[in-house]
Amino acid sequence: MLLRMLKRLCLVMLVASLLAPAVSASVLLKRGTKLTNIITPEILATAKNGEVVVGDMIFGADPSFLAAFPGNLWSNGVIVYSFDTALSGEKRANFVAACSAWTIGTPLTCKERASERDYIFVREHTGDQCSGPFVSCSWVGRQGGAQSLWVYQTHWSQAYVLQHEIGHAIGLIHEHQRPDRDAFVFIVEGNVRSGQMPQFNIWPDVAISTQYDYASIMHYFNCSFARDEINCSLRRPDLQTIVPKACALDEVGGAAITQLDYDGVRKAYASNLQAVLVKEQLSACGIVNYEPSVFQAICAPYCEVMGGTQYKKVEEPYENWCGYMSALPPNYERNKCVRIKKTYMTSWWDHDDFSCGRLGAETLHELWVKCGCPMVSVAAACTNVNKFSAGSYEDRDNIPDWKSGRVVYFNDIMKELEQDDLLADDVTENLGNFYQLNYLDRNFETKLMRVRAGIYSLARWERSLNPDYQLTGETVEEITKYRKMRWH
Numbered sequence: 385m386l387l388r389m390l391k392r393l394c395l396v397m398l399v400a401s402l403l404a405p406a407v408s409a410s411v412l413l414k415r416g417t418k419l420t421n422i423i424t425p426e427i428l429a430t431a432k433n434g435e436v437v438v439g440d441m442i443f444g445a446d447p448s449f450l451a452a453f454p455g456n457l458w459s460n461g462v463i464v465y466s467f468d469t470a471l472s473g474e475k476r477a478n479f480v481a482a483c484s485a486w487t488i489g490t491p492l493t494c495k496e497r498a499s500e501r502d503y504i505f506v507r508e509h510t511g512d513q514c515s516g517p518f519v520s521c522s523w524v525g526r527q528g529g530a531q532s533l534w535v536y537q538t539h540w541s542q543a544y545v546l547q548h549e550i551g552h553a554i555g556l557i558h559e560h561q562r563p564d565r566d567a568f569v570f571i572v573e574g575n576v577r578s579g580q581m582p583q584f585n586i587w588p589d590v591a592i593s594t595q596y597d598y599a600s601i602m603h604y605f606n607c608s609f610a611r612d613e614i615n616c617s618l619r620r621p622d623l624q625t626i627v628p629k630a631c632a633l634d635e636v637g638g639a640a641i642t643q644l645d646y647d648g649v650r651k652a653y654a655s656n657l658q659a660v661l662v663k664e665q666l667s668a669c670g671i672v673n674y675e676p677s678v679f680q681a682i683c684a685p686y687c688e689v690m691g692g693t694q695y696k697k698v699e700e701p702y703e704n705w706c707g708y709m710s711a712l713p714p715n716y717e718r719n720k721c722v723r724i725k726k727t728y729m730t731s732w733w734d735h736d737d738f739s740c741g742r743l744g745a746e747t748l749h750e751l752w753v754k755c756g757c758p759m760v761s762v763a764a765a766c767t768n769v770n771k772f773s774a775g776s777y778e779d780r781d782n783i784p785d786w787k788s789g790r791v792v793y794f795n796d797i798m799k800e801l802e803q804d805d806l807l808a809d810d811v812t813e814n815l816g817n818f819y820q821l822n823y824l825d826r827n828f829e830t831k832l833m834r835v836r837a838g839i840y841s842l843a844r845w846e847r848s849l850n851p852d853y854q855l856t857g858e859t860v861e862e863i864t865k866y867r868k869m870r871w872h
C-alpha cells in the first residue's frame with residue numbers, strides 16, 4: 385500500500401513536471417552592484433566615449449558607475465523607445481514587435497517616446513559599434529536619459545536578437561553568467577574567440593528569480609563566440625563554447641522568450657515582489673530552509689519520520705558522461721561528469737519562487753530520497769540517453785532522402801522502446817499514426833529524441849518501483865504534447 389502511494393506520488397509529480405512549461409530564468413542585475421570585478425582594467429581600456437562594451441552589453445566607464453551600477457527598472461514597467469530617423473518603417477515595426485513580445489503576461493508595456501526623459505534610442509550599425517560586426521548591443525536596465533540600443537544591420541529580421549537586446553534594456557544579464565551556472569554547463573575557454581572570455585564570466589551579485597534555464601532568450605548558444613564558429617555545430621561539441629551538463633540535453637540557447645523569462649520579468653517588475661528579490665541572498669543557497677508548508681506539500685504524508693526542515697546541499701560524485709563528452713579533449717573536465725541528480729534537472733520545477741531555484745532541481749531530489757523514493761543507479765540514469773542522434777542518420781550513405789532517414793530513425797527508436805518492453809499495447813498500436821502526424825515537422829528528429837528521453841526518464845523512476853512498468857497511451861500523449869508533437 386505504502387509502495388503504491390509512493391509510486392503514485394512520484395508519478396503525479398513527474399508527469400506534472402513533464403507537462404509544466406520548462407522552468408525559465410531571469411537574472412536581474414541589481415542596482416548598486418559593484419562592476420569592477422567584471423569590468424577589469426583590460427576591458428576598461430577599450431572604453432570609448434565614456435562607454436564600455438562587454439560583448440553585447442553596454443556600461444558606463446566612469447568610476448562612479450563602476451562602483452555602483454545605477455541601472456534601474458523602467459518606471460511602472462513602461463519601456464520607452466525612440467528611433468533614429470534613418471530607420472525604415474519595417475525596421476521600426478520589427479523592433480516594436482520584439483518589444484511587445486516581452487509584454488505578454490508581464491507588467492511591461494512599450495511606448496514610443498513623446499517627451500519622456502529616459503528612453504532607449506534605437507539605432508543601426510554596420511560593424512563599428514558593440515564589439516564589432518554581427519553583434520547588436522544594449523545598455524543593461526534603465527540608465528537615465530537616452531541610452532543606445534544598437535542593432536547590427538543584418539539583425540533586424542532576427543526577432544530573437546532584438547528580444548535579447550531588449551531583455552538587457554529591461555535589466556537582465558545573461559543566463560549563462562549567473563553564479564550557479566557551473567552546475568549546469570561547461571564553459572570551454574579554449575574554444576572561446578580571443579578577447580571574448582568576459583562574455584562568459586560569472587556575475588557574482590545578481591538577483592535570480594527562477595531556476596537555470598537552458599532555453600532562456602538570455603542564454604547564449606552552444607557556438608556563440610566560438611573560435612571556430614564556421615565548423616562549430618551541435619554535432620561538434622569539441623568546438624562549442626557552452627556544453628550542457630545534463631545527460632539528456634545537447635542544445636543550449638534561446639530562440640524565443642521562454643515562459644520562465646516571462647516569470648522572471650513578472651517578478652522583477654511586480655513592485656510588491658521586488659523587496660523579496662533584493663533581499664534574496666545567493667549565499668543562503670548552500671543551506672536551504674524549507675518553510676513547513678512547502679516541506680509538507682512536498683513530503684506529506686511521509687515526512688514525520690524525517691524531522692527537521694534544514695538540508696545542506698550535497699555534491700554527488702561525478703560519474704561518466706553518458707558517452708557524449710568523449711569528443712572533448714582528453715584533459716577536459718570529463719571526470720566531473722553530470723551528477724546523477726542532473727538527469728532530473730529538467731524534469732523538476734520550482735514550487736517556491738524565492739528559494740534561489742534550488743528547491744525544484746536538486747534539494748527536492750534529496751528530499752525525495754528522504755521521502756522514500758529510491759535513487760536510481762548511475763548506470764540506469766546514463767543508459768541510452770545519447771545513443772541516438774539525428775546527425776548519424778543524416779550522414780548515412782544508403783539513405784536516399786530525408787524522409788526515408790526519418791522512417792529509419794523513427795523505427796530504430798521505437799524498436800528500442802519495444803525491446804525494453806516500455807510501451808503498453810495502446811501505445812504500440814498508435815505508433816504508425818504518431819509517425820504520420822509528425823514526420824513533416826521540421827524538428828522531427830530533435831523532438832522525437834526529447835520524447836524518447838522523457839519516456840526513459842519516467843520509466844527509470846517507475847521501473848525502480850515496479851520492474852514491469854509500461855507507459856500507457858495517456859502518459860505518452862502527455863510527453864509528446866509537452867514536446868509539441870501530436871499523438872492523436
Ligand SMILES: [Zn+2]
Pocket residue numbers: 440441548552558
Ligand atoms: Zn546579451
